[in-house]
Amino acid sequence: MTNISASTTNSNTAVRIIQWLLVLFLIYMLITAVGMIGSGFKGATKGQAMELFAFATNPFMGLIVGVIATAMIQSSSTVTSIIVGLVAGGLPVEMAVPMVMGANIGTTITNTIVSLGHIGKKKEFRRAFAAATVHDFFNVMAVAIFLPIEIIFHPLQKIAGFFAAHLVGGENLSVKGLNFIKPMTKPVIEEFKNLAEFISQPGAHVILIVFGIFVIFFAIIFIGKLLKKLMVGRAKAIMHASIGRGPISGITSGTIVTVLVQSSSTTTSLMVPLAGAGIFKLKQIYPFTLGANIGTTITALLAATAISGPAAVLALQIALVHFIYNTTAVALIYSIKFLRKIPLRGALWMARVASEKKVYALLYMIGVFFVIPGLMVFLYQLMA
Amino acid sequence: MESDDLSSLSEKKLKKLINETQDVLDQLKAELKQRKLDRQHHEIDHMEDYFEDAEHNLSNLRLFIQKVFSEIRKR
Numbered sequence: 001m002t003n004i005s006a007s008t009t010n011s012n013t014a015v016r017i018i019q020w021l022l023v024l025f026l027i028y029m030l031i032t033a034v035g036m037i038g039s040g041f042k043g044a045t046k047g048q049a050m051e052l053f054a055f056a057t058n059p060f061m062g063l064i065v066g067v068i069a070t071a072m073i074q075s076s077s078t079v080t081s082i083i084v085g086l087v088a089g090g091l092p093v094e095m096a097v098p099m100v101m102g103a104n105i106g107t108t109i110t111n112t113i114v115s116l117g118h119i120g121k122k123k124e125f126r127r128a129f130a131a132a133t134v135h136d137f138f139n140v141m142a143v144a145i146f147l148p149i150e151i152i153f154h155p156l157q158k159i160a161g162f163f164a165a166h167l168v169g170g171e172n173l174s175v176k177g178l179n180f181i182k183p184m185t186k187p188v189i190e191e192f193k194n195l196a197e198f199i200s201q202p203g204a205h206v207i208l209i210v211f212g213i214f215v216i217f218f219a220i221i222f223i224g225k226l227l228k229k230l231m232v233g234r235a236k237a238i239m240h241a242s243i244g245r246g247p248i249s250g251i252t253s254g255t256i257v258t259v260l261v262q263s264s265s266t267t268t269s270l271m272v273p274l275a276g277a278g279i280f281k282l283k284q285i286y287p288f289t290l291g292a293n294i295g296t297t298i299t300a301l302l303a304a305t306a307i308s309g310p311a312a313v314l315a316l317q318i319a320l321v322h323f324i325y326n327t328t329a330v331a332l333i334y335s336i337k338f339l340r341k342i343p344l345r346g347a348l349w350m351a352r353v354a355s356e357k358k359v360y361a362l363l364y365m366i367g368v369f370f371v372i373p374g375l376m377v378f379l380y381q382l383m384a
Numbered sequence: 385m386e387s388d389d390l391s392s393l394s395e396k397k398l399k400k401l402i403n404e405t406q407d408v409l410d411q412l413k414a415e416l417k418q419r420k421l422d423r424q425h426h427e428i429d430h431m432e433d434y435f436e437d438a439e440h441n442l443s444n445l446r447l448f449i450q451k452v453f454s455e456i457r458k459r
Contacts, residue, residue, distance in 0.1 A: 114437070117444035119451050228435050239428045244421050269438035270431070279427050358452045 016230065023226050026219045027302065032185040033215035034085040034306035036192055038315070040208030041089025053091055059098040059151050060380045063143065064373035066102020071369045076107035076264060077299035078220050080322055082213055084303040087318045088311040093157055097150055100300075100322045101143050102373070104293065108136040109369055110265035111272050118276040122355050129361065130282050130351035131275030135268050135289045136368055137343035137350075142329035156328075160320035161313075168312045182308040220299070224263045231260040247287035251330065254291020264296035286344060290330045297323040 070079045080103050087096050115132035118125040150156050196207035235257045242253035258267045268289050274280045300319035307315035333339045354361035393401070427434075 111438075113442070113445050113448075115444075116448035117437070119444075119448050232431055232435065236428055236431050239431070240425055243424050243428070266435065266438055270434045273434055273437050274424075274427055277427075279423055358448070358455050361448070362452050 019226050019230055023223055023230070026223045026226070028184070029188075029215055030081065030219040030223070030303065031181060031306040032188045033212040033219065034081055034088070034303040034315075035182075035185045035189050036208050036212035036215070037082060037085025038088030038307055038311060039189060039193070040196075040205045040212060041086050041091070042311075043205035044209065045090055053095055057095065058377060058380050059095075059147065060373065060376040062095050062098030063102040063105075063147065064377055066099035066104075067106040067369055067373050068102075069099075070103040070106025071109040072106075073217065074107070074110045074265060075217070075220055076103040076296055077262060078217050079103040079106070080297075080300040080319075081216050081220070081303040084300050084307070084315050084319055085212060085216075088307040088315040093161070093314055093318050093321070094154070096318045097157055097321055098147060100318065101147055101150075101325065104139045104326065105136070105143060105373075106369065107265050107296070108132070108139055108268070109365070111135060111268040112365060114269040114272045115276070116361070118273070119358065121276075124276045124278075126351045126355035127278060127282070128272050128276030129354050130347045131272050131280075131285045131289075132268070133350050133364075134282060134286050134343050134347035135292075137346040138286075138290065138329075138333065139293070140368065140372075141339070141342060142325075142333060145332070146325060146329060156321045156325050157317070160317045160324055163320055164313045164317040168316050181305050185306060216303075220262065224261060224266060227261045228266065235260050242288075247334070250284060250287030251291040251294070251334070254288035255295040256291075258292045258295025259298050262299060264292040267292040267295065282344060282347065287334070290334060293326045294323075294330060297326050 066079060066083075069082075070076050073079065080100055083091075083096050083099050083103070087093055111132040112129075115125070115128040118128040146156070192211050193204065193208060196204040196211065199207055238253045238256050238260075242249040254267060257270075258264050261267065271280060271285045271288060275282065275285050297319070300322045301316075304312070304315040304319040333343075350360075350364060354364060390398070
């Protein structure tokens with residue numbers, strides 16, 4: 001009997017080691033893929049990225065690109081990593097900032113869809129839908145506050161630029177000489193480049209970008225799946241520790257769980273059935289959801305390590321924009337009572353309306369994720 | 385307890401009863417809070433199931449759209 005349990009423990013350990021090695025490999029592929037996008041985009045635009053993305057000079061267009069791209073592929077980590085690669089390849093940071101903000105809104109569609117699973121039971125649906133949409137309301141409100149300020153004064157871009165320059169490009173704290181990522185990723189990027197050139201010589205750069213997007217997409221999916229298995233015990237311990245404590249503990253646990261599973265939509269979706277069943281109240285779920293916003297920024301920061309040379313500052317700058325934006329939005333909105341209550345009230349109202357007439361839930365989703373950003377583009381063009 | 389019974393009680397007795405009732409109320413509240421926390425801890429222990437539930441969201445969307453259309457047709 002002891003032998004059997006010992007061999008089971010050994011095989012479990014072996015499986016875990018293999019899973020961890022796979023995670024490391026996938027992180028390596030993720031970083032490599034960001035490098036592929038950067039390299040492909042640079043080659044495809046030949047320094048004319050500004051012209052290629054001229055349509056996104058309208059910041060609301062950038063916002064809608066971020067919202068729709070994230071809503072379609074249901075992963076803000078994938079979209080922000082792609083954006084980091086594009087910035088490294090020449091996409092101006094100014095154009096990328098609204099895209100990152102849009103990714104924040106787009107990612108909330110996942111837990112809203114999860115809440116729709118409770119449609120059969122009215123009361124349950126109302127609670128689940130409120131738990132999901134509180135994230136939407138918060139993220140839309142954060143964009144409504146921060147985007148106009150960013151368009152006029154560029155504070156996020158400036159602060160992130162300052163830190164990025166000091167971290168990877170400054171005179172004193174430069175880690176340029178210590179960059180070990182490029183030699184590690186270059187051989188694989190070269191292999192993909194050769195493959196892209198083999199498929200089509202003139203379209204090689206675009207093919208490289210497509211390869212990069214696919215690799216990021218699948219790497220993030222599988223990292224998430226593996227980390228869910230590997231980190232579930234740790235995540236449980238963190239959540240057990242935060243139960244019955246205050247909102248700061250909720251925000252912290254939401255941040256850590258999201259970092260552990262590398263997916264904000266997983267963290268926020270996790271809470272929806274718990275809210276639907278009435279086990280957790282909306283007030284408890286709200287800070288946890290905000291923590292997910294902060295935790296998800298780790299992926300873009302990780303992706304930024306893929307870039308070396310002069311573009312490294314820009315790649316880190318956009319990743320830091322994501323981090324500073326989400327942290328500041330949580331700190332500002334949650335610390336002011338009047339602002340803090342708006343997403344709660346909005347979510348409760350919307351959930352009540354949607355539970356009475358389900359068509360309103362559909363209209364709400366189409367409106368928030370597609371129509372309102374579209375209208376903003378139109379209005380901005382009218383004003384410009 | 386009837387109001388007639390209450391009027392016959394001394395103030396000292398009333399205060400004593402209030403304190404006792406308050407203690408019972410506090411105990412009941414604490415018990416209720418503890419049960420809620422226990423339920424939350426219990427559900428967190430089944431986190432794996434919730435991770436799985438979170439992945440089946442496209443079937444949720446299909447089900448939801450069917451329900452919306454049936455609601456529209458009923459009108």
